[in-house]
Amino acid sequence: MNSLAYKCAAFLVIALMIRTLWLPRFSNFRGIPNSRFSLDPNLDNEKSKFLEVPQIVWGLNNQKIAFARACLTARMLNRTLLMPSLSASLFYKEVEQLRSISFDKVFQFDEFNARCGGFVRLGRYSEVSNTRDVFELQKGSGRRWTVDKDLQQLREFSKSPYDEYQMIRVVGKNPFLWHDHWPTRDYAKIFECLVLVEEISREADKVVSKIREIGMVERSRVAPLQNNVNATLQTIPYVAVHMRIEKDWMIHCKKLEHRLNISEICSSKEEIKQRVGNIVGLETPIVMYLAVADDLLEDNSILEGWGEGLLPYEKKKLGVLDKYKKHPYLIQSAIDYEVCLRSNVFVGNTFSTFSSLIVLERTQLMMSEGAAQRCGLDVRWPSYAYNLEGESNGPRGWAANMSDVSLQAISYGSNHVSCT
């Protein structure tokens, strides 16, 4: 009896061992689709392959670019991107301390897939049927990890045997911040699918209304208003200026000017005021919303010395600082972005992803309306670069070149801007 029980137990142990050793390999065996283990028959093979990426870091617009790269990587690998975490704070020196925030707390998840369907798709973790069927893709970093090597690796991972795994998990240090393999148009397509959640866009609505209300009061001093106050409010124009003059940037940009041998990166607040004041044809009085870093809200000199009829306001003077302060950095930045995006005239610095993505989106808006011309005050969403000199000592007209072969030239900064 004892020996029979012993034999049975031994047999069971061996059977279990074989099972655990055999099964994972079996499930990755080439030619056998993993989805045969999927409980949901609606998920076909292609859709049930996933890409997982690390938490996305840095400022809002660098995060948008990194997110777009994660999407385009998933597209290249024929996979669904599992909804990534973004970072709510700017504290990027120690990644472990970055407060994460789910993508769908900032952008609408369903709307993203509705708009981007057929191009890229975002998935949820609950769709993954076999969480053990994972291959870890180690991305390199540093100077030796070139764009070519990165692309080569992606090509390799879109093929057998890697294409059999249900999930590819990208590991590495900020793997999507650096390498660019796609044309501007592909990025633009993804940005078009990013729609802020209502809670954030409503905050932006309130800030924009406040700006237009002030503009309306100022205008009514010089010209009588029409009867329908509500309709009029929407038509009160404002200018938004992204003043990139915070101390850490001014130090960094001097080094950049030296390294790139370019003298048109750093603009002082005096230069910004002077160039904006020289925009030909601006109808005054007009409110100018100044998008600035928080530490500059204590610097009263940014509100002084603007041209005749240009009425500068930042969030403190507008009385909306409390609205911003309720939110973490990422969302404050998203509100500011939206306020600048919707402005009638935008002026920014070509060496800023914040400014550059606003100009890209305004260019897309004009293209969707079929506008041939994209610069000058006659167009619907004109933009200018104050770090470059344009006509009459004003800022230079600026629109994104949608035919660019990469995003690099139009996002990290260039002093070659065009109006095409």
Ligand SMILES: Nc1nc2c(ncn2[C@@H]2O[C@H](COP(=O)(O)OP(=O)(O)OP(=O)(O)O)[C@@H](O)[C@H]2O)c(=O)[nH]1
């Ligand atoms: N460096 C810095 N910039 C700030 C801060 N607060 C606001 N900003 C402004 O916000 C802009 C950055 O906005 P984000 O939306 O975070 O975009 P980003 O991805 O960091 O883009 P960059 O403009 O290239 O830095 C900068 O250009 C600054 O003018 C701050 O505390 N530090």
Ligand SMILES: *[C@@H]1O[C@H](CO)[C@@H](O)[C@H](O)[C@H]1NC(C)=O
């Ligand atoms: C991606 O999927 C499509 C359709 O399912 C297929 O035609 C294409 O060959 C796949 N590409 C790769 C790289 O696997």
Ligand SMILES: *[C@@H]1O[C@H](CO)[C@@H](O)[C@H](O)[C@H]1NC(C)=O
């Ligand atoms: C303007 O809008 C407010 C609230 O949206 C409404 O109460 C008011 O009646 C409107 N006024 C006119 C003149 O349409």
Ligand SMILES: *[C@@H]1O[C@H](CO)[C@@H](O)[C@H](O)[C@H]1NC(C)=O
């Ligand atoms: C820097 O640029 C100027 C003109 O743009 C040129 O004359 C000069 O030779 C350049 N210097 C270096 C070190 O490249």
Ligand SMILES: *[C@@H]1O[C@H](CO)[C@@H](O)[C@H](O)[C@H]1NC(C)=O
């Ligand atoms: C836009 O980019 C394309 C591709 O790099 C280039 O050939 C073209 O000259 C650019 N257009 C302008 C006006 O700079």
Ligand SMILES: [Mg+2]
């Ligand atoms: Mg930044």
